[in-house]
Amino acid sequence: MMVALLIEHVCKALQELYRVNCSAEDVFNLDSSTDEKFSRHLIFQLHDVAFKDNIHVGVYTRNRNFRLYKSSKIGKPVALEVAEDNKFSLTQSDISEENQYFLSSLISNVRFSDTLRILTCDTSQENKQKQVEYFSSTSTSVENIEGFQGSPYPEVDEFVLSLVNKNGIKGGIRHWNYFFPEELLVYDICKYRWCGNIGRAHKSNNIMILVDLKNEVWYQKCHDPVCKAENFKSNRFPLPAEVCLLSLLKEEEEFTTDETINNETKNPHKPSSSMLSKGILSDPDWDNGIDDAYFLEAIEDAELADAAENNLLSYNGVDEIPDELIIKVLQE
Known part of the structure; x- marks a missing residue:
């Protein structure tokens, strides 16, 4: 329920801020949870759009990489697998399911097309205010969005x-x-x-x-x-x-x-x-x-x-x- 709600809010924000249509079927939902820790990777595979910058440099420093599908951390037995509630749809019948999942997990695997739009994130004060107003109107608890402000360490x-x-x-x-x-x-x-x-x-x-x-x-x-x-x-x-x-x-x-x-x-x-x-x-x-x-x-x-x-x-x-x-x- 929590993951589905997050996906719903992100999809609404993409529509509101960038006029990008997407749904849970466009989100590759990967799970690496254990009994001690909840861990999900949500990869939004958008159609004919891509962000100019899609990496948070405070998270993915030169010593960190985005995990690959079915990979595990060094010394850890838990791999990154398709989540049970994953609704991501596979569309290519001539490619194996596993191959499609792997390619879909590559966050920089963006196909070029004549209609491809490159999105940028406007960090101006005016746009920040618009984003706050948007989340205030669509979320039942704004504090859940604003409260995670720790450093990458x-x-x-x-x-x-x-x-x-x-x-x-x-x-x-x-x-x-x-x-x-x-x-x-x-x-x-x-x-x-x-x-x-x-x-x-x-x-x-x-x-x-x-x-x-x-x-x-x-x-x-x-x-x-x-x-x-x-x-x-x-x-x-x-x-x-x-x-x-x-x-x-x-x-x-x-x-x-x-x-x-x-x-x-x-x-x-x-x-x-x-x-x-x-x-x-x-x-x-x-x-x-x-x-x-x-x-x-x-x-x-x-x-x-x-x-x-x-x-x-x-x-x-x-x-x-x-x-x-x-x-x-x-x-x-």
């Missing part, structure tokens, strides 16, 4: 929450940004202002936690003008083994979020497996806008980390990339 999210939930203070994640080429996660923290530079909590400015997955370390920066002027960056601390990238690649988590890379998180009250779907989204004392310098600093950290790996720069920050160059990169 839930184990790292939980670790960061453990850093800001201590000594009686319940901090949360207000926003995250993932620089996927450098594998750098930048977390904008709320309700936790402890700063390693001054040895106490800031009175009004929030902090950031940066997680360098490539080098398996984390460190703290903050929004305070004085700390920014000093270019403060805390010492780098090693990540726990269970949240390091090599460990995460062995996990059986399948991330299927379809939000953009810049996602707003709901503030959790405690770190748990569902921590990012519960909590407070806005608070007059904490809902400050993220300033542009924060993104510049994050990209600077990513550039330096990447350069250090190639022996071009060192982590001591002596030969840092000029701000002009960083701004140019942002504009491009």
Whole structure:
């Protein structure tokens, strides 16, 4: 019932936003569930249309691939099979059923035709508002659509929450940004202002936690003008083994979020497996806008980390990339 409802809503959204007609018979429904975990792959095989970009770069990084039909994860016995409630229709009588299923599972297997339409996703504020209005009018529970705002690495999210939930203070994640080429996660923290530079909590400015997955370390920066002027960056601390990238690649988590890379998180009250779907989204004392310098600093950290790996720069920050160059990169 849950899968059928999701398919129904996606079909309605495709019709409303792109004038694309589809039904459950156009959706290849694959199942890889176990007694411990529910797992489905829904592949919408649309007719004469294709999205220009159909991969979420926060999910399918260079270390992850979309699973093939009847494949299993390394060391796991459960394969990706046709679901019992699959309604996908096979149309070619001259090709075997298994062959058709396999070809239908290839998400980039798009046949060219003279009538092929290439769809793009409009991320403008006006279109975002239209999408919110659409889902508000077609869904009985808008919260079920808006509430899944965690990063592509839930184990790292939980670790960061453990850093800001201590000594009686319940901090949360207000926003995250993932620089996927450098594998750098930048977390904008709320309700936790402890700063390693001054040895106490800031009175009004929030902090950031940066997680360098490539080098398996984390460190703290903050929004305070004085700390920014000093270019403060805390010492780098090693990540726990269970949240390091090599460990995460062995996990059986399948991330299927379809939000953009810049996602707003709901503030959790405690770190748990569902921590990012519960909590407070806005608070007059904490809902400050993220300033542009924060993104510049994050990209600077990513550039330096990447350069250090190639022996071009060192982590001591002596030969840092000029701000002009960083701004140019942002504009491009």
